Amino acid sequence: AAKKLQGPFVPKFEDYQQVYNSIAARLEERDDYDDGSFGPVLLRLAWHCSGTYDKETGTGGSNGATMRFTPEGSHGANAGLQSARDFLDPIKEQYPWITYSDLWILGGVCAIQEMQGPKIPYRPGRSDRDVSFCTPDGRLPDASKDQKHVRAIFGRMGFDDKEMVALSGAHALGRCHEDRSGYSGPWTFSPTTLTNDYYKLLLEEKWAWKKWTGPKQFEDVKTKTLMMLPTDMALVQDKGFRPYVEKYANDNEAFFKDFSDGVVRLFELGVPFTVAEDARWTFKSSFD
Ligand code: HEM
Numbered sequence: 226a227a228k229k230l231q232g233p234f235v236p237k238f239e240d241y242q243q244v245y246n247s248i249a250a251r252l253e254e255r256d257d258y259d260d261g262s263f264g265p266v267l268l269r270l271a272w273h274c275s276g277t278y279d280k281e282t283g284t285g286g287s288n289g290a291t292m293r294f295t296p297e298g299s300h301g302a303n304a305g306l307q308s309a310r311d312f313l314d315p316i317k318e319q320y321p322w323i324t325y326s327d328l329w330i331l332g333g334v335c336a337i338q339e340m341q342g343p344k345i346p347y348r349p350g351r352s353d354r355d356v357s358f359c360t361p362d363g364r365l366p367d368a369s370k371d372q373k374h375v376r377a378i379f380g381r382m383g384f385d386d387k388e389m390v391a392l393s394g395a396h397a398l399g400r401c402h403e404d405r406s407g408y409s410g411p412w413t414f415s416p417t418t419l420t421n422d423y424y425k426l427l428l429e430e431k432w433a434w435k436k437w438t439g440p441k442q443f444e445d446v447k448t449k450t451l452m453m454l455p456t457d458m459a460l461v462q463d464k465g466f467r468p469y470v471e472k473y474a475n476d477n478e479a480f481f482k483d484f485s486d487g488v489v490r491l492f493e494l495g496v497p498f499t500v501a502e503d504a505r506w507t508f509k510s511s512f513d
Contacts, residue, residue: 234322236322236323236349238506240320240322241323241331241347241349241506241508242506242508242509243320244316244320244323244328244331245331245334245335245508245509246511247316247319247320248267248313248316248331248332248335248336249335249339249510249511250511251263251312251315251316252264252267252335252336252339253511255312258308259399259400259416260399260400260411260416260417261417262340262417263308263309263312263336264336264337264339264340264398264399264417265336265340265398265399265400265416265417266305266306266308266309266312266399267309267312267313267332267333267335267336268333268336268337268395268398268399269306269309269399270292270306270309270310270313270329270332270333271287271329271330271332271333271334271336271492272333272395272491273292273302273303273306273365274286274287274290274292274326274329274330275287275330275491275492275494276364276365276366276378276382276491277297277360277364277365278381278382278383278494278495279360279364279381279382280381280382280383280494281381283495284358284360284495285360285364285494285495286494286495286496287326287329287330287351287492287493287494287495287496288326288351288352288354288495288496288497289326289351289352289353289354289358290324290325290326290329290351290353290354291354291356291358291359291360292306292310292329293310293325293353294355294356294359295356296356296359296362297359297360300362300365301362302362302365302366303365304404304405304406305402305404305405305406309329309332310329312332313328313329313332316328316332323349324349324351324352324353325353326351326352326353326354327349327350327351330347330351330492331347333345333488333492334347334492334508335508337419337488338508338510339510339511340398340417340418340419341418341419341420342419342481342484342485343419343481343482343484343485344485344507344508344510345485345488345489345492346485346489346505346506346507347489347492347505347506347507347508348493348498348500348502348504348505348506349500350496350497350498350499350500351496364378364381365378366378366379366456367456368406368408368440368454368455368456369440369441369454369455369456370455370456371455371456371459372459372460372462372463372465372466374456375389375456375459375460376389379392382491382494383494384487384490384491386465386466386469387469387483388483388486388487388490389460389466390460390466390469390470390473391469391473391480391483391484391486391487392484392487392488392491393423393456393457393460394419394421394423394424394473394480394484395419395484396412396413396423396454396457397412397413397415397416397418397419397420397421397422397423398412398413398416398417398418398419399411399412399416400412400416401442401452401454403439406440407439407440408439408440408442408452408454409437409439409442409452410442410444410450410451410452411450411451411452412426412451412452412453412457413426413451414451419484420477421473421474421476421477421480423457424470424471424473424474424480425474426445426451426453427453427457427458427460427461427470427474428461428470428471428474429474430445430446430447430451431445431446431447432444432445432446432453432458433446435449435452441455442454442455443455443457443458489505
């Protein structure tokens with residue numbers, strides 16, 4: 226019999242595309258969640274892994290998957306993300322060669338593309354690290370705050386005003402849960418499809434404080450079914466942010482371009498890649 230060369234398994238584009246396909250199939254199969262999709266919470270998991278990055282110290286970011294451990298997993302901002310990690314566990318069992326940290330980010334990439342968002346180029350290279358790499362609590366944004374806080378948090382990651390507004394468009398997706406953040410409701414009428422509706426609604430609807438005993442949030446006056454967080458409203462109240470809200474409300478293509486660029490940067494913060502930037506992969510979506 227022909228002798229097969231033995232060596233360590235080095236996964237290639239096709240292998241990662243298979244993982245992508247399995248996540249996409251599981252998203253299709255498991256419609257028993259919120260608005261019928263785990264997509265939004267998968268994206269939130271990928272963002273909360275990445276958004277701990279601090280450019281001064283180089284700590285945090287998606288390398289490490291340290292949310293597996295108690296201090297970080299139980300930070301208030303990460304409430305509810307266990308459901309996203311549980312969703313991905315069978316995929317990890319099926320493809321044991323992928324690291325949790327590459328898998329969780331691939332989950333975010335897949336969620337965006339499967340919810341009809343733009344392509345999110347990807348490269349692997351994250352390794353799982355131990356509990357000592359958990360970041361301190363308080364690195365993720367606090368929704369009750371204003372534009373100064375938004376700039377401080379995203380500035381610490383190295384983002385500018387345009388990128389902050391573009392990334393915030395993710396709130397077209399998903400909803401707030403009283404038993405997680407304390408806030409309640411979706412931002413848009415189509416929370417499982419990525420569109421620029423978040424910006425349109427911010428500009429076109431009339432918003433007022435919701436009358437309730439929960440944390441201060443806005444509701445749309447007309448239907449009282451949609452919500453905005455104080456940090457969302459800061460984007461139209463602030464003179465530096467507002468022009469980008471207007472641009473994205475008028476131009477979905479510009480939003481998709483800047484959102485994709487911002488997400489690629491977010492998902493790669495602090496990762497010591499060996500693969501070059503121009504060798505990123507673009508995965509085929511299930512509907513391509
Ligand atoms: C959900 C805050 C930026 C993606 C939420 C929730 C809060 C929040 C309070 C509700 C969580 C819950 O109750 O389940 C913020 C603040 C931000 C910010 C204060 C910045 C100032 C982002 C960014 C992204 C993102 C940059 C992605 C690029 C999401 C998604 C959900 C969500 C997809 C829905 C999750 C679900 O449906 O379970 N965010 N967020 N957010 N956030 Fe953000």
